Amino acid sequence: MQIQQEEILDLLHEHFPELAEKELQKDIAEVGRLMHYNAGQTIMDYGSYVRMVPLITEGSIKVTREEDEEGKEMILYFLGKGETCAMSFSCCMMDKQSAFRTEALEETRFIGIPVKYMDQWMTKYQSWKKFIMGTYDNKMMEIIKVMDSVAFEGMDERLTKYLKARSEAAGTNELECTHQEIANDLNASREAISRLLKKMENKGLVELHRNRVVLV
């Protein structure tokens, strides 16, 4: 137990320097649980109850919202280390079933904070409140950007933004994913994505391999 608390403190210092209050750090170390997911694993699914808020320390996560009819999803945003899931707050604060699905894109680790502490920490710790509010603001803007690009932009721009956002979250230019997966995320056909990627490759913007796209 003691060892795990030390580890959490180290992770906090490394990835969440803005959570500077000593007391807060102590609390997190005390109640936080180290979680681990493999690539492709679903962390939270539609309809499940959120019991933890994640502080991501390694890897990246994709957050999608269910869309009408069969299988159509809409990407909301990606999350990487040093971030947390804004949607998980509203879900857990309202004690609502999740309307979102989160999936680990690669091997992912985070510190899980049980939801019951959210409330008290908001009033008790200034840095926690700032952190949560800042996250809200960020992700809200990102969602609006996604909506704009769906409404006003062509597939090519959307693809470019998708790749950029995803690589930013992952902290690497090498994305492990198939054209089919990208197509699903953008609600496009696999062929369309393949062709656009090919064009980008010819322009020297990306490198294509099986199950891998490298941004240049």
Place this chain on the structure above:
DNA sequence: ACATTAAGTGATT
């Protein structure tokens, strides 16, 4: 070597 799955291509609507 063979089967499976990912990716590329052209034609059609």
Place this chain on the structure above:
DNA sequence: AATCACTTAATGT
């Protein structure tokens, strides 16, 4: 831009 029908290429067994 979607869908179809097919080819080509990479990868696992």
